[in-house]
Structures are given as C-alpha cells and as structure tokens.
Amino acid sequence: MHCHSRLRTVLVALAAALLAGTAQADDPPVYKSCGIWPHARCQGADLRHVDLSARDLAGTDFTGANLARADLRSANLAGAIFDGADLTGARLSKANAPGASFRNARMIGADLEFARIMRSDFSGADLTAANLEAARAAFAWFEGARLTNANLQETKFSTTNFRGANLEGALLRYTIFPDSSFEGCTGCPTDW
Numbered sequence: 001m002h003c004h005s006r007l008r009t010v011l012v013a014l015a016a017a018l019l020a021g022t023a024q025a026d027d028p029p030v031y032k033s034c035g036i037w038p039h040a041r042c043q044g045a046d047l048r049h050v051d052l053s054a055r056d057l058a059g060t061d062f063t064g065a066n067l068a069r070a071d072l073r074s075a076n077l078a079g080a081i082f083d084g085a086d087l088t089g090a091r092l093s094k095a096n097a098p099g100a101s102f103r104n105a106r107m108i109g110a111d112l113e114f115a116r117i118m119r120s121d122f123s124g125a126d127l128t129a130a131n132l133e134a135a136r137a138a139f140a141w142f143e144g145a146r147l148t149n150a151n152l153q154e155t156k157f158s159t160t161n162f163r164g165a166n167l168e169g170a171l172l173r174y175t176i177f178p179d180s181s182f183e184g185c186t187g188c189p190t191d192w
Contacts, residue, residue, distance in 0.1 A: 034065075038076075053091075093131075148187070162188050 034042035168187035
C-alpha cells in the first residue's frame with residue numbers, strides 16, 4: 001500500500017507538470033510584465049537582449065523601454081511606439097514598421113537593413129552609426145535626427161523630411177531622396 005501511495009503521488013505530480021507545460025506553451029510570452037502581442041503596453045519595460053524576432057507587435061507601446069541589443073528582426077512593428085526608447089545596437093533588419101514612432105529614441109548602431117519604415121517618425125532620434133542599408137523610408141520624418149556615420153546606401157527616402165537633421169559622414173552610395181526636405185540639414189545632399 002505504501003508503494004501504491006507513492007506511485008499515485010508521482011503520477012499526480014507528473015500530470016500537473018504536463019498540464020502546466022501545455023498551458024505555458026499556449027500562452028503568449030510575457031517578459032517582466034510586458035506581454036509580447038499586438039497593442040501591448042510595455043512602457044519603460046526592460047527588454048535588453050530579448051529575442052522578439054518575427055513577433056507581431058503591431059501597435060505596441062514601448063515608450064521609454066530599454067530594448068538595447070534586442071532582436072526585432074522581421075518583427076511586425078506597424079504603428080508601434082518607441083518614443084524615448086533605448087534601441088542601442090538593436091537588430092531590426094527586415095522589420096515591418098510603417099507608421100511607427102521612434103521620436104527621440106536612442107538607436108546608436110541599430111541595424112535596420114531592409115526595414116520597411118514608410119511614414120515612420122524618427123524626429124529627434126539618435127541613429128549615429130546605424131545601418132539603414134536598402135531600407136524603404138518613403139514619407140518618413142527625420143526632423144532633427146542624428147544620422148552621423150550611418151550606412152544609408154541604397155535607401156529610398158522618397159518625400160522624406162530631413163529638416164534640421166545631421167547626416168555628416170553618412171554613406172550615401174546609391175541612396176535616393178526624391179521630393180525630400182533638407183532645410184537646415186547638415187551633411188544632406190545638395191543636388192536633390
């Protein structure tokens with residue numbers, strides 16, 4: 001009888017563990033009280049080094065969050081808010097971020113290669129040494145943004161606002177700027 005009781009206890013514990021594992025697999029992930037799903041509220045969240053690649057984060061509010069070195073490759077960031085967030089060294093290559101807001105974000109060394117950032121707002125953002133190679137940035141705002149020493153080669157900046165921006169030292173090979181605004185811009189091309 002004692003052996004039967006012990007076996008029953010083990011089986012109950014095993015069943016509970018299996019059920020708990022199933023529940024966790026079906027639930028969307030949560031990192032430090034930040035839900036990883038569309039339209040989540042993650043203001044001020046500490047998401048340094050977190051893998052958010054290929055996640056649907058459309059409309060999520062990351063205002064003031066720390067996303068330094070976070071992996072956002074191929075993530076859906078349409079309409080997401082990163083105002084004042086730290087995205088230093090973040091990986092955003094192939095991210096889909098139309099209409100996203102990165103106002104006053106710190107994006108030093110961020111990788112936005114092949115990112116879709118149409119109609120996004122980078123006003124006041126620090127994109128020093130960032131990689132925007134072959135990004136699509138039509139109708140985007142970079143007013144007062146710092147893009148010094150950034151890789152902008154092959155980027156399409158159609159009808160983009162660069163008023164008061166700084167592009168000194170930026171790599172501009174095969175970059176196009178049709179119908180863009182350059183008033184007060186330092187280092188912007190003069191032949192567009």
